[in-house]
Amino acid sequence: MIKQEALLEYANVYGNWYGVPRQLVKQALNNGQDTIIKVDIQGAANIKKIVPQAVFIFLMPPSIEELGIRLKKRHSESSFDLKVRMQTATEEIKQLSLFDYVVYSQWGELGRAVADIMAIITAEKCRVTPREVNLE
Numbered sequence: 001m002i003k004q005e006a007l008l009e010y011a012n013v014y015g016n017w018y019g020v021p022r023q024l025v026k027q028a029l030n031n032g033q034d035t036i037i038k039v040d041i042q043g044a045a046n047i048k049k050i051v052p053q054a055v056f057i058f059l060m061p062p063s064i065e066e067l068g069i070r071l072k073k074r075h076s077e078s079s080f081d082l083k084v085r086m087q088t089a090t091e092e093i094k095q096l097s098l099f100d101y102v103v104y105s106q107w108g109e110l111g112r113a114v115a116d117i118m119a120i121i122t123a124e125k126c127r128v129t130p131r132e133v134n135l136e
Helices: 022-030 041-050 064-074 079-093 110-125
Strands: 007-013 016-021 057-060 101-104
Touching: 007 022, 007 041, 016 022, 016 041, 057 110, 064 079, 101 110
Parallel strands: 057 101
Antiparallel strands: 007 016
């Protein structure tokens, strides 16, 4: 898909390749559907270059310390990987100005984060001058 330029964006994150299929996003937008793409900072920056009129939401924990606690509880990373994740998160938070909105993900309050994202979608639909998001 990379060679065929079939991805909207792609990146190697923590040793794994991730990508967003361009055609699926284009089709959804052409059908008037809201489209949510989950990417890291690098992916968001790449998409912003391609589709600057898109709405960008930064989802983050209430603090970097809380993130560390959550990652430790998951037991999904080695000590080294955990340290890399924490350093990366600290740097990513510095890129907050790249985004239009921030939503805080409080422990045990998933519904609140979902409601905040839904409120952003509703607010964007209520704009006097709506954003026109097109993907060529």
